[in-house]
Amino acid sequence: MTASTPASEQPPGAGPAHGGAGSQRRRWTGTYLPLVPFFAYVSLFLLLPTFIVLVGAFQSADGSPSLENIGTVLSGPRFLQAFGRSVQLSLVSALAGAILGGLLAWAVSVGGPGGRLRQIAVAASGVLAQFGGVMLAFAFLATFGITGTVTILLKNSVGFDLAADSRWLYGMTGLTIVYTYFQIPLMVIVFLPALDGLRQEWWEASTSLGGSSWSYWRHVGGPILAPSFLGAVLLLFANAFSAYATAAALVSQGSPIVPLQIGEAMSGEVVLGQANVGKALALGMIIVVAVVMTLYALLQRRASRWLR
Amino acid sequence: MTTRGRLRRSVARWTIVVVVGGYLLLPLVAMAEFSTRGDFGSRSLDAWIAIAEDPNLVEAIITTLSIAALTAVGMLVLLVPTITWTYLRAPRMKRPVEFLCLLPIAIPAIVLVVGIVPIYSILTRATRGNPLVLVFIDIILVLPYAHRAIDAGLRSIDVATLAEAARSLGAGWPRVMFQVIAPNLRGAILSAAVISVALVLGEFTISSLLNYDTLQVVINLLGKRDSFVSVAVSLAALLFAFLLIFGITAVAGGQRRQVEEPIEEGVA
Numbered sequence: 001m002t003a004s005t006p007a008s009e010q011p012p013g014a015g016p017a018h019g020g021a022g023s024q025r026r027r028w029t030g031t032y033l034p035l036v037p038f039f040a041y042v043s044l045f046l047l048l049p050t051f052i053v054l055v056g057a058f059q060s061a062d063g064s065p066s067l068e069n070i071g072t073v074l075s076g077p078r079f080l081q082a083f084g085r086s087v088q089l090s091l092v093s094a095l096a097g098a099i100l101g102g103l104l105a106w107a108v109s110v111g112g113p114g115g116r117l118r119q120i121a122v123a124a125s126g127v128l129a130q131f132g133g134v135m136l137a138f139a140f141l142a143t144f145g146i147t148g149t150v151t152i153l154l155k156n157s158v159g160f161d162l163a164a165d166s167r168w169l170y171g172m173t174g175l176t177i178v179y180t181y182f183q184i185p186l187m188v189i190v191f192l193p194a195l196d197g198l199r200q201e202w203w204e205a206s207t208s209l210g211g212s213s214w215s216y217w218r219h220v221g222g223p224i225l226a227p228s229f230l231g232a233v234l235l236l237f238a239n240a241f242s243a244y245a246t247a248a249a250l251v252s253q254g255s256p257i258v259p260l261q262i263g264e265a266m267s268g269e270v271v272l273g274q275a276n277v278g279k280a281l282a283l284g285m286i287i288v289v290a291v292v293m294t295l296y297a298l299l300q301r302r303a304s305r306w307l308r
Numbered sequence: 309m310t311t312r313g314r315l316r317r318s319v320a321r322w323t324i325v326v327v328v329g330g331y332l333l334l335p336l337v338a339m340a341e342f343s344t345r346g347d348f349g350s351r352s353l354d355a356w357i358a359i360a361e362d363p364n365l366v367e368a369i370i371t372t373l374s375i376a377a378l379t380a381v382g383m384l385v386l387l388v389p390t391i392t393w394t395y396l397r398a399p400r401m402k403r404p405v406e407f408l409c410l411l412p413i414a415i416p417a418i419v420l421v422v423g424i425v426p427i428y429s430i431l432t433r434a435t436r437g438n439p440l441v442l443v444f445i446d447i448i449l450v451l452p453y454a455h456r457a458i459d460a461g462l463r464s465i466d467v468a469t470l471a472e473a474a475r476s477l478g479a480g481w482p483r484v485m486f487q488v489i490a491p492n493l494r495g496a497i498l499s500a501a502v503i504s505v506a507l508v509l510g511e512f513t514i515s516s517l518l519n520y521d522t523l524q525v526v527i528n529l530l531g532k533r534d535s536f537v538s539v540a541v542s543l544a545a546l547l548f549a550f551l552l553i554f555g556i557t558a559v560a561g562g563q564r565r566q567v568e569e570p571i572e573e574g575v576a
Binding site: 030031032034035037038039041042044045046048049050051052053056100101103104106107108110117121123124126127128130133134135136138139140141142143145147148149150181184185213238241242243244245248249259262263266267278279282285286289290293 | 316317320321322324325328329331332334335336337338339341342343386387389390393394397398401405408411412413414415416417418419420421422423424425426427444445447448451481503506507510511512513516517524527528531535538539542543545546549550553554
């Protein structure tokens with residue numbers, strides 16, 4: 001530890017005013033030069049594209065500054081409805097995923113950090129949370145599609161035809177169910193640390209004072225977990241709101257949600273002169289996600305109080 | 309009273325594990341059942357065998373695995389020295405670097421792809437449409453997860469002491485990075501690489517909208533023609549990711565035990 005002090009406390013910007021500028025500058029360069037490749041790379045492949053989106057949203061097709069793209073998005077019911085559906089889909093799947101995933105996290109956390117069940121759940125969640133996209137859409141087609149495993153099983157056993165109205169899986173209902181699926185493992189991953197913050201002693205104290213299971217969750221566990229739970233809901237919301245691949249593979253008709261609208265705008269199937277509408281839609285997505293992630297960061301700060 | 313309470317808790321716990329866990333497993337089981345259907349209720353591996361017989365699919369698998377490997381290497385080259393340096397010499401830049409690495413979570417891939425089109429139209433022309441250029445943008449997509457893994461690894465070892473010791477014995481900075489710090493970060497490097505590979509294997513948004521035939525793009529196209537084969541490939545890709553992640557957990561767990569002892573001695 002002592003060795004780190006001189007190295008880490010060289011004040012990089014403090015020197016130049018006091019003369020000896022040459023060596024100070026060399027030291028400054030020596031300190032920050034190795035970071036240049038990273039910042040250059042991120043600027044080119046992350047910041048520049050974001051900048052292009054932000055600027056393009058305020059440019060007309062010929063490149064002159066204008067508000068017409070924003071106007072198109074705000075005036076056409078097509079785009080506003082897509083935002084509405086996106087928000088609804090994200091909200092419902094985030095809440096359902098947070099409740100189911102939260103319960104699962106609690107169930108596997110009881111054994112403590114070293115529990116076998118927990119280790120399996122964490123590793124499996126790590127994979128399943130990334131199992132978005134096309135593969136997930138096909139997994140649900142194989143399960144609930146017209147010739148899906150469950151569809152056939154139900155038809156043969158109880159005579160109920162899940163695919164009678166065969167389009168539910170390819171529309172908003174299907175999207176909500178599939179999105180909820182990939183939210184559950186993410187919830188397990190983000191919520192387990194919060195559950196670990198609950199001390200066994202609190203439960204014992206509550207029960208030894210005559211408290212019931214309900215009163216423990218109502219007065220102790222619930223209030224402590226609330227900020228973490230809300231934060232997780234926000235994270236899940238952003239996760240669903242950003243998703244494109246699952247919907248692209250599953251939805252058969254039209255572009256009900258914003259990411260699909262952007263995809264459609266990019267594929268060139270757009271009205272002439274609306275080339276930058278995709279960028280205005282993208283700007284709308286950035287705003288929604290930024291608001292959600294800011295709230296998330298604020299809640300995280302509050303939640304971390306109980307984690308130490 | 310408490311025994312009954314405990315019993316009730318344990319019943320509740322297992323009900324949740326079975327119901328929610330069962331829901332998570334259901335599509336995986338269905339994929340296995342669906343992809344092994346033969347004629348008249350028999351079982352067959354035709355769909356699985358067909359994977360190897362579809363030249364488009366094989367090419368997409370090779371392309372995607374190459375992109376995944378290059379992304380993992382590129383991410384490590386970019387990230388490990390940078391984050392280590394912020395620990396050693398530029399602690400003020402720790403937060404800015406972390407912020408930039410987490411930024412791709414706030415800027416969804418579908419947004420990023422809109423802005424990356426002009427940059428990629430130059431890159432695509434320069435490389436005559438070689439799909440390996442996707443590596444550049446995939447490195448950005450894996451930053452949040454890779455940063456988390458490497459940062460956790462650096463936090464668990466005493467980087468400063470290791471570096472000072474090596475420096476006082478006359479090692480230059482490159483040598484400190486590659487021969488002293490990197491070997492101590494093996495677990496973190498491995499898990500950052502594995503999560504990157506898993507993400508690239510599942511990447512669809514950017515490659516499909518930039519018109520590159522990666523694995524997911526081909527699976528999606530194939531699904532319109534032969535859903536049995538595409539379900540089989542999906543399950544295969546998923547099992548591959550499972551093996552990678554479980555493998556890394558096992559390796560990292562074993563390694564932590566090996567590494568912990570000498571460090572504890574050092575502290576004492």
